[in-house]
Amino acid sequence: AEDCAERGALDTLYCDANGDLVADTPTDPAKLSNPDTLVFAYTPVEDPAVYADIWEPFIAHLEETTGKDVQFFAVQSNSAEVEAMRSGRLHVAGFSTGPTPFAVNLAGAVPFAIMGAADGQFGYKLQVFTQADSDIKEVKDLAGRRVAHTSPTSNSGNQAPRALFPGLGVEPDKDYEVVYSGSHDQSMLGVVAGDYDAAPVASEVVDRMAERGLYDTDDVRKIWESDPFPTTSFNVAHNLDPELTAKIKEAFFTFDFEGTKLGDEFEGVSKFIPITYKDQWAVIRQIQASNGVEYTPQGLAGN
Amino acid sequence: MTNQSLNQTLDHWSRFTLRQRLMRYGGLALTLLIVGWALSSIDVIWAWVWDAPSQMADLFGRMMPPDPSNLPSILEAIWQTVNIATLATMIAVVVSLPVAYIAAQNTTPNKFALWVGRFILVSSRSVNTIIWALLFVAIFGPGIVAGIVAIMFRSIGFLGKLLGEAIEEIDRKPVEALEACGASRFKIVLYAIVPQVMPAFFAVAILRWDINLRESTVLGLVGAGGIGMILQGAIDTFNWPEVAMVLLTILALVVVGEVVSSFLRKKVL
Amino acid sequence: MSTVKDTWKKPPFIANPVMRYGLYAAVAIYFVVTLATLPIDWDRVADGMSRAQRIFSGAFPPSFDRAGLLFDGFMESLKIAILATVGGIAVSVPLAFMAAGNIAVKPVYLLGRGIIIVARSFHPVIVAIIFVKAVGFGPFAGALTLVVYSIGFVAKLLAERIEEIDFGQVEAMRSAGAGFIATLAYAVMPQIMPRLVGLGIYQLDSNLRASAVVGIVGAGGIGATLANAFGRYDYDFALAITMVIVGVILISEAVSGFIRKRIA
């Protein structure tokens, strides 16, 4: 990678000659990898948590299409996943929204798919909730209030509001007090209990909470909703044998969610939809850039 | 034994009878079997193992040099964390003492109390930190109170269990001497048991204290900050030099804890 | 001596009275201040009780519908826990001897203590990530992570137990000219055996529960299942899992008690 003309934000291990913002497949065949066992990991963050066994039908499909053994791991840390891919210990991975740019730049991940509906719709929305009887009617009214963000690194729970709210008339931390609640669930429960005046949360999470009766939908009121953000991206490692990569993609795009456990779990999802990092993640990169996030190996996170 | 057999001096002796030996070999075989069964689930990819040092070096390399630029906020968070860990540990120690007492086989008043004690300890340990955190956030609202109580509940099992074991290992003779004086249960505990478990007590309390320092990641879960949040944030953004800085700070604290505990232990040992 | 004294005070912990009362005052102030600044809103607590009840009411009755998932997760965790415990003890015992001041010479002692302190300072999440990078996702990384996690605990407490042994027995072995290993085997091991068994079994159940750590390496087993049950608000399933864990650990507790009594 020393003789690399252009690598953009990528780590020095990778090269981006074609300018698609993701690591290029190595030209030197010796650097290609064609493992006997594919390692596939998935981490839910903004997506709802799932039990590992629901992936079984897809894994079977992937094994069949690629002709390789596939080991699946439900992982609980994005960083572990990114570092594993960087070290060549992970070949196929689902990264959540915020960490995807890190995976691309630090680990040479190549996003190619996302879960979506039959009509090509995908993604989740950022919603802002307040108490039903609150006098907060629009985002502007948040000024001077206590608002719960989830955690500094969360996309929908922190970075997106910070990037988008100024356009709506309030600047987090300046116009209102930001309190980190720890998670989307905590933000929502805090709003219900009156601990926070309002909170931006991910639609998927609150929908499921309402479904399970964790709070009474009458207690809260939605005051704003964003355009959809992409959800978890599915990636291959940049150095996989191109034939293998093609097989993997084929497996994803030919998988039919209908009637599988996976389909039951992810409502409104019926297939994997092809995407590129350059296009679908532009909004996320923009949000992160406006928050001063850099993807260097040291990736200094600013607020 | 008859005099007959004593007249010829033996030159055979084995630690165990044949039956005992068979049982021991059986136990050993069973253990090996279980370990083998467990090993079977590990598929080690040896190529990765040989490659491991360079991959670990990749990470440690990116940690160097530790980044002190965020040190003020690290120190502030750690100060807060120390307070929380100290309070939570102290309260947990006080609560765990009576539980340890009834959960130790040699001091428990009766079988029922023994199992009640064990049940309390086991529940405290088995219930996930996340669960404790969630419960107490719902009750106290988000913030450090919920964090302290969650950490405290979590610590009781650990402290009670280890103190209970220390109690089980005491020398019974002083207890007997005080029984012979007609002292009440409580005074016997005070005079014959407490002095004997003091060293273990300090060791265990300090050990839990520094586990709690690290466990304070749960504070993040309840929206109360602490060093765990900074660490988590640094990991999530791959800011390894800052991670290294946090680790060094924790290391320094653990060393301080170690010094304090060895001082206390020397005083009481 | 013409009169007999009729007062007595326990010799104080710290001889210098200024230091002593200074320290007491400092500790007292620390506690008053930190406790007083804790924001506890009792109205909120009263409200919170009913809300907590609502949230957790979903836990009853516990649901064993997904018993298969529970069983598989449990077995996976059990395997990892066994390996991590065996490995952890195997590493911790020699380390404990190194870190016991009455057995080891100074440089070895410092090295042993140093290793233990470093093992305790590394946050388990970091250790987990390091091992994922090293050997990939899966139970192997999980076991390695838990081995490191065990060191700080087992080796430290065992070392402290070794420092408390009756040294007369060691002296007896020394005066027989016994070698180092033989001295340890005859004079030290029998004395620390109950503690070792206790720590071992504790470590086994601790490793069984170490969900946070093992979930990171993708070998979550029962812990990951529990975390997922929580993430999905399946509190009834979470309660079922917790009940199983409590049950199993109570059994291990009984076994531990039995063994310790036997070898006491």
Next chain:
Amino acid sequence: MLEITKLTKRYGSGDPVLKELDLTVEGDQLTSVIGSSGAGKSTLLRCINRLVEPTSGSINLNGTEFTTLGRRDLRAARRRIGMVFQGFNLIDRLTVMENVQSGRLGYISTWAALTRRYPREDIRHAYELMERVGIAHYADKRADELSGGERQRVGVVRALMQRPEILLADEPTASLDPKTSEQIMSLLRDLANELNLPVIINIHNVTEAKEYSDRIVGMRYGRIIFDDLPDQLGKDEMDEIYAGVPAEDRAEVGAAA
């Protein structure tokens, strides 16, 4: 007055260690119990204050029947019996004074015990007793810093602190040098006289026993086979008490082999 009637003790399911043993000790007698190792001397003493639960028989101290006491009453009753142990049984990590005062634990309030604020009267008494056996200057030392002999003296003082109605001592002089032994034995004898306190001592040193006792009881295999004035303990009686010790039999066989 201590009256033991038909006392039997059996550990587990083995042979009884004490066999329907009768013994009465009165007034200011210093009674020495001698007998070979395993004869049941320690068991006898420990049955008296029920540290060992007697299997059957009766133990009556000044009108209180001990064998039938409930937990609470037993605790109060035990205060009336002082005991000195073969292995000292001190609390190593506490100071000598605390060890000594622990003999009063049955009397003082929990609060006083906790804060170590012992009654003046008790402290004076403790110093007096400690002076008498020569350990007063060790009051602030930790018990485990003392030599074997000094430790045993602490044990004796602790028992005396109870102001007991009877004193039991299990080999109180086993690890003392002869002069200190003498002091303790004469202290015990003097106390027996001064306080009209019956004292029962298990002892191996027959010479000492003869010198200081008012009465000697010889045990063998859980029975009393000699009970008389020290003068009456001659060569024959000694042989009977210590003869046929299994250990000795075997030793002779072994030596012959």
Next chain:
Amino acid sequence: MLEITKLTKRYGSGDPVLKELDLTVEGDQLTSVIGSSGAGKSTLLRCINRLVEPTSGSINLNGTEFTTLGRRDLRAARRRIGMVFQGFNLIDRLTVMENVQSGRLGYISTWAALTRRYPREDIRHAYELMERVGIAHYADKRADELSGGERQRVGVVRALMQRPEILLADEPTASLDPKTSEQIMSLLRDLANELNLPVIINIHNVTEAKEYSDRIVGMRYGRIIFDDLPDQLGKDEMDEIYAGVPAEDRAEVGAAA
């Protein structure tokens, strides 16, 4: 032959406990060391095999200078010195046989030690010695199940198992009944004769010391102030050895008060 020259031992920075002490023990002598508590008897014995590091002076056993030995050589040299301890120092959780065989640990391989496969020769020797002191039938009992007397006999046998060139015993009979004491003392004396083994015993029981010893050494405050045949130890010498014991002085004052 054991030659001790100008041996001084000081614990920490206090007064020396042993003060330029000279002592030579030869051949098959049984030497008893007497002296009041704290005189330094135990310290003297423990300096000989360097369980306690002497401050200065020389200790020479059959030509080997002990004070200058390195770790490894010291270990080999210690095998030549058998030691019986005041507090038994048995390993409670092991059987009597294992305790006894632990005296051979310096000779057998670590593997044999770990697996408890002791050489036949050692086992025979152990049984012989155990028969002799009457504990052979306890070979499989755990050490902590024995009575005090029995425990001490295990300690004696363990020391003899080393086939030592000299035997040191720190109050070996302190908790034995008189018959067993006699047996052990005569055993030690016989061994001294049979094996031409010098034996040094710390002992409080002067009567016993006089009866069994070839020589009596009286210590006071870290010095030897009497060193002669037992017959020469009269009332005056006794008084000198045990006189001025601080404990005693104070005791008299206390009693007078």
